[in-house]
Amino acid sequence: MRFATIAEACGQVRCGVVRDDTVLRLPAGTTVLDLLRTGGLADAGARALADGDAVPLAGLRLLPPLEAPTVRDFVAFEEHVEGMAAGAGVGAEWYEAPTFYFTNPYALVGAHDDVAVPPGCARLDFECEVAAVIGRGGADIAPADASAHIAGYTILNDWSARDLQYREMAVRLGPCKGKDFATTLGPVLVTADELEPYRDPEGFLALAMTVAVNGTEIGRDLLSNMGWPFEDLVAYASRGTEVRPGDVLGSGTCGNGGCLAELWGRGRTDLPPLQPGDVVTMAVEGIGTLRNTIVAGREPHPIPAARPRPRTRP
Incomplete structure (x- = not known):
């Protein structure tokens, strides 16, 4: 099933299943968050498919699902890290654990919303990612058990003020401030069962990912080029703490042009930072x-600037 959250013309926010x-x-x-917290997502989706109130998608604003x-990102x-390193190579530390940072859950924007250049930024960039959404909470989850904790997947654009x-x-x-102004999430939350046919022999989701600026393709990759599958990311995120329903875990930026900074690091000088009027389009197979x-x-x-201080002591 594919869950969406919409803003109607009257201003009311509703959620439902896209068909x-x-x-x-x-x-x-x-x-959707309440359904995840109560474990009722699948049953609610089945009810919607059976007798939900149908409205056309056209003209509706898609909010984050x-x-x-x-939001952990x-x-x-590896290819993204290599490009960002600008020739310095991938540090050994990257291979040891699937590192993440927390970004701002208050700055989520919808699939077709405008994104404002953040104050003071002159080098705005996009980042093409997929995110897993936690459906069942847990702590110290083993990788072999983690798939049961993933409700579904969505696309994530981790906008960056470089x-x-x-x-x-x-x-x-x-x-921190280079990331917390906007993160696009959407267009829908696709339940995990829908994407199972895309599993490759190693258990990774082999979804095609593309990103374009003003209609010109900039990047193309496969989600299965991740160094760790999402199950490992869930396990690491829950290590020594817990994940809860609704938590979002981003894959990180795909390689081969998943962001401008990767290409800048590889010597591309023909790709300027994003400017007002630019349109960034991301597509992920099976999601939207x-x-x-x-x-x-x-x-x-x-x-x-920081004021000089005398460093006096009590």
Whole structure:
């Protein structure tokens, strides 16, 4: 099944199951996150398919499929890391564990929403990813058990302000403000069973991924080129802590042009940062398409440089 959350012309937010060009709406007040938390996603979807209130998708605004309580974003594609390293090679640490950072769950935007250039950014970039959504909570989950904890998958665009990101990471923290202004999630949450036919012999999901800017293809990859399958990401995320229903785990950016910065690192000088008016389109086989337009953002309120301090002690 394919779950969507929509904003109707009257302003009401509803969720339902997408079938062809319609949404079979669930009762008002129902949310995908609540269904995940109660374990009722499959039953609710079956009810919607049987007698849901059908409305045309055309003209509706697609919101993120769910209000994710947390978003962990991994860096699971070796080719992406290699390009970002700009010739320095992939560090040995990358191979040891599937590293992630937390991004801002309050900054999720819909599949076709405009994305504003963040304040102070001059080097805006996209990042083409797929995300798993947790359907059943747990702690210290073994990789062999992790598939039972994944409700489904969606597309994730981890927008990046590269100039802000590189400055803050030079302080040995981050990424922080370079990432927390927008993350596109959508267009739907596809339940895990629908994507099982795409499994390759090693158990990875072999989904074709493409990204284009203003209609020109920039990148193309297979999701199965991840260094770890999503089951390993779930296990690592839950190590020493817990994952809960609705948590989102991003794959990290695919290789072969999944973002501009990877190509900049490989010496491409013909690809400028994103500007207002640019349209970024991402498509993932079996899931759908995102299409976001860049718009002008606000100027930042100035914050002065750190004041010199005397380092006095009590």
